[in-house]
Amino acid sequence: MPPDQTAPKPLSTDISDRLAARIADGDLMAGDRLPSEAELAAQFDCSRATVREALKRLAAKNLIRTARGHSGGAFVNNLTYAAAVEAHVATSTLLLSMNAVDFQTAVEARFALERACAHLAVTHHEASDLRAMKTAINRLASKCNDEQFCAADVSFHRALVDAAHNPILSYQLAGAVEAMQPLMNMITYPERDREVIIRLYRRIAGAVMARDAAEVRHIMDELEAVILDLFQRRQSRRGPVKPG
Amino acid sequence: MPPDQTAPKPLSTDISDRLAARIADGDLMAGDRLPSEAELAAQFDCSRATVREALKRLAAKNLIRTARGHSGGAFVNNLTYAAAVEAHVATSTLLLSMNAVDFQTAVEARFALERACAHLAVTHHEASDLRAMKTAINRLASKCNDEQFCAADVSFHRALVDAAHNPILSYQLAGAVEAMQPLMNMITYPERDREVIIRLYRRIAGAVMARDAAEVRHIMDELEAVILDLFQRRQSRRGPVKPG
DNA sequence: CCGTATTCAAATGTCAGACATTTAAATGTC
DNA sequence: GACATTTAAATGTCTGACATTTGAATACGG
Numbered sequence: 001m002p003p004d005q006t007a008p009k010p011l012s013t014d015i016s017d018r019l020a021a022r023i024a025d026g027d028l029m030a031g032d033r034l035p036s037e038a039e040l041a042a043q044f045d046c047s048r049a050t051v052r053e054a055l056k057r058l059a060a061k062n063l064i065r066t067a068r069g070h071s072g073g074a075f076v077n078n079l080t081y082a083a084a085v086e087a088h089v090a091t092s093t094l095l096l097s098m099n100a101v102d103f104q105t106a107v108e109a110r111f112a113l114e115r116a117c118a119h120l121a122v123t124h125h126e127a128s129d130l131r132a133m134k135t136a137i138n139r140l141a142s143k144c145n146d147e148q149f150c151a152a153d154v155s156f157h158r159a160l161v162d163a164a165h166n167p168i169l170s171y172q173l174a175g176a177v178e179a180m181q182p183l184m185n186m187i188t189y190p191e192r193d194r195e196v197i198i199r200l201y202r203r204i205a206g207a208v209m210a211r212d213a214a215e216v217r218h219i220m221d222e223l224e225a226v227i228l229d230l231f232q233r234r235q236s237r238r239g240p241v242k243p244g
Numbered sequence: 245m246p247p248d249q250t251a252p253k254p255l256s257t258d259i260s261d262r263l264a265a266r267i268a269d270g271d272l273m274a275g276d277r278l279p280s281e282a283e284l285a286a287q288f289d290c291s292r293a294t295v296r297e298a299l300k301r302l303a304a305k306n307l308i309r310t311a312r313g314h315s316g317g318a319f320v321n322n323l324t325y326a327a328a329v330e331a332h333v334a335t336s337t338l339l340l341s342m343n344a345v346d347f348q349t350a351v352e353a354r355f356a357l358e359r360a361c362a363h364l365a366v367t368h369h370e371a372s373d374l375r376a377m378k379t380a381i382n383r384l385a386s387k388c389n390d391e392q393f394c395a396a397d398v399s400f401h402r403a404l405v406d407a408a409h410n411p412i413l414s415y416q417l418a419g420a421v422e423a424m425q426p427l428m429n430m431i432t433y434p435e436r437d438r439e440v441i442i443r444l445y446r447r448i449a450g451a452v453m454a455r456d457a458a459e460v461r462h463i464m465d466e467l468e469a470v471i472l473d474l475f476q477r478r479q480s481r482r483g484p485v486k487p488g
Numbered sequence: 489c490c491g492t493a494t495t496c497a498a499a500t501g502t503c504a505g506a507c508a509t510t511t512a513a514a515t516g517t518c
Numbered sequence: 519g520a521c522a523t524t525t526a527a528a529t530g531t532c533t534g535a536c537a538t539t540t541g542a543a544t545a546c547g548g
Contacts, residue, residue, distance in 0.1 A: 010530060012300065023338075030342055036499060047532045049293055052501090056256065056297045060304035063338075068500045069540030084339050088332065092415075094267075094307075095328050098274055101412060108364065109412035116360035120352065168345060168353035168420070171336075176416050254501060280528060291503045296530085312529045313511025 015044050016054035023063050023076055030078035034064065037074075062087060081167055085174045092179030103231050106183050111224040113173050114157060115217060118204070121163035122213045129163035133205045140198050149194065150185050154178065156201055163208065186231075193230055200226065259288050260298035267307050267320055274322035278308065281318075306331060325411055329418045336423030347475050350427050355468040357417050358401060359461055362448070365407035366457045373407035377449045384442050393438065394429050398422065400445055407452065437474055444470065 009017075022028045035043065040051045055074055058064045062083050064074045077083075096106070121129070136156035140149060154177065161173045189197070200223045207215040253261075266272045279287065284295045299318055302308045306327050308318045321327075340350070365373070380400035384393060398421065405417045433441070444467045451459040 012530080016304070024334075024341075026341070038499085049296075049533090050531060052293075053297060053300045053530090056300045057304035060260070060301035061335075066500065067540085068538070070496095070498055071541055072499050072539075074500090079335075079339050079342050081339065081343070084335055087335065090268075091305075091323070091328055091331065095323050095325065095415070096412070097268075097270070098323050099325070099411075105410055105412060109410050109416070112360040112364050112408070112410070112413055113357070113416065115363065116356040119359065120356050164356070166349055166353050166356070167343075168340070168349060169356055171339070172353070172357065172416055172420050176412070256501080282528085293504090294502060297501090310529065311511085312509070314525095314527055315512060316510075316528050318529090 011044075011046055012050045012053040012057075015040075015046070015051065016057040019054065019058060020061070020063060023058075028076050030076050032076045034074040034076070081171050085171055088171070088175030089178045092175045093182065096179055096183065101183070103183060103186070104228065106180050107224060107227055107231070110177060110180050111220060111227075113176055114160060115220050117161050117164045117169060117173055118208065118216045118220060119213055120166060120169065121160055121208055122211050122216055124165040125163040125208055126165070129159060130205060130209055132159035132162070133201075133208070135159075137198060137201050137205065140194070140201065146188055147185060149189050150181060150187075153184065154181055160204070160208075187227075187234060189230070193226070196226055197223070255288070255290055256294045256297040256301075259284075259290070259295065260301040263298065263302060264305070264307060267302075272320050274320050276320045278318040278320070325415050329415055332415070332419030333422045336419045337426065340423055340427065345427070347427060347430070348472065350424050351468060351471055351475070354421060354424050355464060355471075357420050358404060359464050361405050361408045361413060361417055362452065362460045362464060363457055364410060364413065365404055365452050366455050366460055368409040369407040369452055370409070373403060374449060374453055376403035376406070377445075377452070379403075381442060381445050381449065384438070384445065390432055391429060393433050394425060394431075397428065398425055404448070404452075431471075431475060431478060433474070437470070440470055441467070 019028070019034070028034070034040065034055075037048050037051050037055070040055075041048045044051065055064065055066065058074075059066060062077055062079060065077050066072070066074045133156060136152055136159055139152035139155065144152070157177050158174070161170050161177065164170070200219055203219050204216060204223075207219060263272070263278070272278070278284065278299075281292050281295050281299070284299075285292045288295065299308065299310065302318075303310060306321055306323060309321050310316070310318045377400060380396055380403055383396035383399065388396065401421050402418070405414050405421065408414070444463055447463050448460060448467075451463060
């Protein structure tokens with residue numbers, strides 16, 4: 001005899017869900033001010049503490065911001081791409097670290113996404129994008145440790161993403177690429193391999209400039225193979241991973 | 245004379261940030277139980293209410309879950325792909341609706357991502373993936389209203405994404421594709437155009453089965469052109485959008 | 489009349505203590 | 519040993535208060 005299959009969700013959860021729904025529906029628009037905590041407490045017939053817990057949840061999701069003082073209160077946030085990217089990166093990073101993603105899967109996903117981006121970059125890029133790529137390549141070519149190399153690497157890929165000039169794509173991919181940086185940092189880049197990689201990057205930049213989509217795709221296939229090979233050589237050098 | 249440039253963040257925010265950092269650092273692992281609210285209040289030298297507000301924030305970000313009762317408490321969540329996708333979809337949907345993304349940009353992003361996916365689907369797909377695609381196509385071909393057509397459309401694309409058999413990619417793309425559904429729902433699909441689309445889908449499924457990556461890419465270019473044309477015809481039929 | 493200082497009011501942020509509810513373990517009973 | 523009861527620990531909620539911040543109204547002096 002199941003007494004009450006409906007899991008009775010806490011009141012604070014219910015309140016935050018309802019407010020979130022009103023925001024999603026456009027009932028509460030960006031910039032609107034929510035009623036004060038005391039008013040909300042009266043509306044929902046609960047205490048201020050309960051309302052506050054609900055509001056903190058909305059704030060955590062970036063749906064509202066709160067201000068103190070005379071004309072303060074809770075205001076519906078205008079969700080920006082920058083804020084969404086930040087949250088996306090944080091979530092993706094945790095997701096990857098908690099689920100023990102194997103390197104091959106990560107590399108595969110990353111390159112798949114970047115190929116998509118490069119496709120658009122070929123047709124949409126501007127001069128500034130090429131400059132950004134070249135700056136990143138120069139940083140890669142300078143003497144630097146592995147971590148700096150990786151950071152410059154991210155810069156290059158970020159430039160490639162931005163060259164697509166599509167904010168939605170940038171939002172999606174920035175999350176993926178940045179979240180994978182810790183994984184990428186696991187690689188060590190011997191001098192000889194760095195040269196190979198840099199040469200491929202130069203060719204990518206050149207192909208983008210020449211607006212040759214097929215060539216870009218082809219180079220990225222090469223690049224992916226190089227990265228995977230690099231990782232596998234590192235693995236075999238260190239021997240199989242021992243559990244525990 | 246700026247007295248205190250450092251914006252003093254509320255204590256509850258500080259606490260949630262610190263706990264979130266401990267989770268991200270792996271200091272608190274999935275499944276671990278946080279100290280009870282009373283203990284945390286003692287540790288941070290604050291009241292239980294303040295601790296609770298901090299915990300609600302973490303719960304909103306899906307970092308912890310709470311349970312009542314004797315051996316209840318706050319436990320570090322094992323972040324699953326499914327949960328992350330749900331959050332990602334919600335955020336992306338809001339982001340798109342709040343930032344008035346134009347249709348062309350959305351379509352461009354969507355097809356760019358799907359091309360990336362299709363590339364992997366060609367090499368990674370299994371028989372079950374092809375079956376899922378065909379099921380979706382059959383639903384598309386049956387008599388249905390625009391909304392049902394769109395839903396089936398999403399199913400097809402979801403099947404394509406899953407065929408890549410890369411969880412990271414699925415996570416990223418599911419968010420993008422599902423978030424764009426409201427935009428896609430804006431289109432009306434006349435009978436003649438449906439046939440065109442369905443024919444293209446059949447060809448995609450066929451090319452995936454034949455493991456012909458170039459052909460898949462080519463068909464998707466066609467498909468994108470068709471969708472854009474469809475939208476533009478609809479726009480011109482209704483005339484330019486009037487403000488207000 | 490204008491500019492400055494003071495006061496005020498409204499709102500969030502925090503605290504303390506209490507009670508309600510849930511849950512599993514400990515205990516008692518047959 | 520199986521079942522019912524008690525109990526303890528934890529979250530969920532309420533109440534009322536005070537602290538702090540901030541813009542606006544007000545008072546004052548020139």
